[in-house]
Amino acid sequence: MRKLKNIMVTGGSGFVGTNFIRYIFDKTDFDGIIVNVDKLTYAGNPHNLIDIEKKFGTKRYFFKKVDICDYKNINKIFKQYNVDTIVHFAAESHVDRSIFGPRDFIETNIIGTFNLLELTREFWAGKEDVLFHHISTDEVYGSLGKNGYFSETTPYNPNSPYSASKASSDHLVRAYFQTYGIPVTLSNCSNNYGPYQFPEKLIPLMMLNMLEEKPLPVYGDGKNIRDWLFVDDHISAVWTILNKGKAGETYNIGGENEWENIKLVNVLCEKMALLTGKEKDYYKKLIEFVKDRPGHDRRYAINCDKIKNEIGWKQSVSFDEGLERTVQWYLINKLWAANIKNGSYRKWIDVNYNKRNISLQ
Numbered sequence: 438m439r440k441l442k443n444i445m446v447t448g449g450s451g452f453v454g455t456n457f458i459r460y461i462f463d464k465t466d467f468d469g470i471i472v473n474v475d476k477l478t479y480a481g482n483p484h485n486l487i488d489i490e491k492k493f494g495t496k497r498y499f500f501k502k503v504d505i506c507d508y509k510n511i512n513k514i515f516k517q518y519n520v521d522t523i524v525h526f527a528a529e530s531h532v533d534r535s536i537f538g539p540r541d542f543i544e545t546n547i548i549g550t551f552n553l554l555e556l557t558r559e560f561w562a563g564k565e566d567v568l569f570h571h572i573s574t575d576e577v578y579g580s581l582g583k584n585g586y587f588s589e590t591t592p593y594n595p596n597s598p599y600s601a602s603k604a605s606s607d608h609l610v611r612a613y614f615q616t617y618g619i620p621v622t623l624s625n626c627s628n629n630y631g632p633y634q635f636p637e638k639l640i641p642l643m644m645l646n647m648l649e650e651k652p653l654p655v656y657g658d659g660k661n662i663r664d665w666l667f668v669d670d671h672i673s674a675v676w677t678i679l680n681k682g683k684a685g686e687t688y689n690i691g692g693e694n695e696w697e698n699i700k701l702v703n704v705l706c707e708k709m710a711l712l713t714g715k716e717k718d719y720y721k722k723l724i725e726f727v728k729d730r731p732g733h734d735r736r737y738a739i740n741c742d743k744i745k746n747e748i749g750w751k752q753s754v755s756f757d758e759g760l761e762r763t764v765q766w767y768l769i770n771k772l773w774a775a776n777i778k779n780g781s782y783r784k785w786i787d788v789n790y791n792k793r794n795i796s797l798q
């Protein structure tokens with residue numbers, strides 16, 4: 438087991454990063470510090486961690502509003518906190534946005550990752566008890582037909598600017614291990630769902646549209662297949678890799694839980710109907726098929742035998758339980774979603790973070 442002390446989490450105010458930081462403080466015996474480096478793009482919301490900041494701030498949790506492309510400032514943070522572990526979530530993450538405007542994806546996902554790797558080269562030369570863990574996606578492998586699964590040896594074949602930028606960053610991370618001997622691990626995970634997910638992604642978008650009785654847009658014929666994993670299971674997999682993963686290795690993470698988009702939306706409609714006291718098919722009438730996304734991959738499916746057999750991880754939340762917990766969370770936290778939809782979360786960030794020049798404190 439590795440001893441983790443000073444973790445730099447990038448993108449900790451986004452969906453998966455927020456859940457990661459909450460999980461580490463709530464559910465593990467980690468007793469070191471976390472410094473969360475996040476640029477706070479539209480997808481970053483530090484309010485997600487306000488209770489953590491109150492409980493652990495000034496001693497064990499630190500937030501820095503910094504762009505990972507800003508080498509000077511991340512270098513300062515790295516030195517200040519004597520970082521021994523990087524858990525790299527920060528990314529532009531929405532495929533549709535990458536189609537309309539790929540530049541930010543290239544800058545953050547490629548140049549940002551390169552900057553972080555350069556830091557490790559500067560500060561970690563000759564050190565052994567350090568680790569750079571890179572979070573990636575199954576989308577780098579491209580699209581599957583009806584059969585087969587992505588494994589760690591599947592050749593890369595990305596189809597969107599998002600997946601191409603993630604693929605590029607994966608290659609850089611691996612190259613820093615091979616060329617400079619930097620201890621790195623990588624994980625490629627399937628679609629996550631759970632609390633705090635920005636409502637542009639399929640599951641929260643559908644739920645919030647149901648609550649407002651708005652159309653539920655489903656791409657193409659709705660038969661594209663994704664593998665779904667509850668976010669805490671992604672986090673527990675990352676935690677297992679941080680503690681027991683072997684340097685230089687990639688681990689695929691998945692739910693072994695494939696759903697056609699249209700079937701998933703139907704199940705979600707039923708779950709929402711049950712929890713809001715409506716009849717079973719009430720929300721299904723809102724489903725609308727819309728023009729397909731260009732380059733839309735047909736099927737993703739993950740073989741995650743390696744992480745199970747070699748370092749002992751497994752999923753612990755069934756799809757039924759995970760969906761129920763997610764729908765409940767969005768119902769209880771309607772204000773969270775409302776603040777995002779009406780933009781007031783940005784004003785809150787402006788007052789509490791931007792004006793305090795938090796990056797340099």
Ligand SMILES: NC(=O)c1ccc[n+]([C@@H]2O[C@H](COP(=O)([O-])OP(=O)(O)OC[C@H]3O[C@@H](n4cnc5c(N)ncnc54)[C@H](O)[C@@H]3O)[C@@H](O)[C@H]2O)c1
Binds near residue numbers: 449478526625
């Ligand atoms: N959500 C999923 O289903 C999923 C699945 C597999 C892999 N991943 C990967 O997990 C990571 C996190 O995904 P997510 O869904 O939480 O994304 P997200 O979009 O919700 O959050 C991304 C976070 O990164 C921050 N960020 C963006 N650009 C930055 C920059 N230049 N400098 C510093 N911070 C920056 C944003 O402010 C935000 O807080 C990504 O690397 C993504 O590729 C996500």
